[in-house]
Amino acid sequence: MRFLLSNDDGYFSPGLEALAHALRTLGEVTVVAPERDRSGASNSLTLDRPLIVRRAPNGFYFVNGTPSDCVHLAVTGMLDLQPDMVISGINIGANMGDDTVYSGTVAAATEGYLLGVPSLAVSLVSKSPQDFSTAAYVTRRLVERLMSRPLSQRAVLLNVNIPDLPLPQLKGYRVTRLGRRHKAEAVIPAQNPRGETVYWIGPAGRAAEAGEGTDFHAVAEGYVSITPLQMDLTHYELLPEVERWLQETGAP
Structure with missing residues (x-):
């Protein structure tokens, strides 16, 4: 089993090191991560300059x-061989609700998903x-379950948020x-x-829609939240209304 690990906190993040350590006995682990913190980078690709890959003393690229x-x-x-799974994290901080739109952590996993990798x-x-x-530990157990x-x-995208609790205090999944979330806070001038x-x-x-069944609610109650994501942004319910609107107003 070949694992590709990445994140948005940077290759030096302790969460990334902990993830790599947890998965090494399950297969071959390769880490390719940003050289600095790129939180909030979303799904952006760099198209205006070449990219350089370097290797740190611990073997991380x-x-x-x-x-x-x-x-x-x-x-x-x-890489010479394609990975069997992409895992992005372990991120410092939540990626729930609207966070997923901006998150570099989710974006790294999304890129794997778009390229056909779980x-x-x-x-x-x-x-x-x-x-x-x-x-x-939670991540390793989920990976083991996906393997077995x-x-x-084949290509799935799961967004996992884990409460910051000792393992015995977790209530489950x-x-x-x-x-x-509510509207973001105002910008801060300086x-x-x-x-x-x-x-x-x-x-x-703050969380606005955080009722039962949401990622916010699960984590607040002490559960690991697992949300399957997809990338189809089509608003299917609005398709007929837009069609009628176009017919009624006359197509330009």
């Missing part, structure tokens, strides 16, 4: 690009975790849908040394 770049390079030619995005729901052992009992579709006004993006909003 790192790239001067985005999380999607890392997986794309690895799967489409950098993929997991794994996040530890804590802004300053001290221990990744629970998240690493693959899902019906729940399959969830994405929740929703001044740079030249006296120019600059802006920091404000923090994400």
Whole structure:
């Protein structure tokens, strides 16, 4: 079994190291991750400059690009053999609800999924975790389950969020849908040394739709949240209405 690991926190992240350590006895582990923190990079690919791949002393490869770049390079030619599974993480912080749209962690897994490889995005729901052992154990168990009992579709994309709890305190696993957040907080203005006004993006909003069945609710109750994702953005329910609207207004 060949595993490709990536993340958006950078190749030096302790979560990535913990993930690699947890999976080494299950198969061949290759790490290709960004050279620096690329949180919020979403699914961007670098098309305006060449990318450079270097290797760290611990054997991890790192790239001067985005999380999607890392997986794309690895799967489409950098590696001699294609991976059997892509795992992105272990991310520091949640990737639930609307976070998935912006998340570099989810984007790295999504790139594997789009290239036909079963993929997991794994996040530890804590802004300053001290221990990744629970998240690493949970990820290993999910990987083992996918290896022994693959899902019906070969290429799947699972978004996994793990409460920051000791393993005995986890209540179990729940399959969830994405929740929703409130509108993001306002931007934060500041001044740079030249006296120019600059802006920091404000923090994400609080959970708005966080009822039973959502990823927010599961994690808050002490469960591991597993959300199957897909990339079809078509709003199917709106198709007939747009068709009628076009006919009524007259096509340009």
